[in-house]
Amino acid sequence: LDTPLAFDPAAFCRACxxxxxxxxxxAISLSEDEAEWQVNHENxxxxxxxxxxxxxxxxxxxxxxxxxxxVNNIEMSLKAYEERFGIRPYSKDMPSVLKxxx
Numbered sequence: 001l002d003t004p005l006a007f008d009p010a011a012f013c014r015a016c017x018x019x020x021x022x023x024x025x026x027a028i029s030l031s032e033d034e035a036e037w038q039v040n041h042e043n044x045x046x047x048x049x050x051x052x053x054x055x056x057x058x059x060x061x062x063x064x065x066x067x068x069x070x071v072n073n074i075e076m077s078l079k080a081y082e083e084r085f086g087i088r089p090y091s092k093d094m095p096s097v098l099k100x101x102x
Contacts, residue, residue: 012071014064016078020085028058061087
């Protein structure tokens with residue numbers, strides 16, 4: 001059986017917000033008033049369409065996906081993540097392998 005988590009990952013996400021800060025489609029809200037992980041699906045999909053492929057930049061920039069999220073010491077884990085990965089760059093242009101394809 002699965003046991004409940006002993007921490008609140010939402011507290012980490014509220015402090016981090018890397019997904020929202022790096023989303024090229026501006027599809028993830030930075031607002032404190034909305035529920036966490038709210039995605040504007042239209043903006044997200046439009047970005048996918050403009051790239052000609054899926055995006056995933058929000059997931060690539062998430063410390064949870066790299067096992068580096070410690071909700072007991074949020075500030076230290078965010079600093080460690082920044083030192084290791086920084087903000088991962090992305091190209092605003094369509095990938096060269098997809099140019100000319102429709």
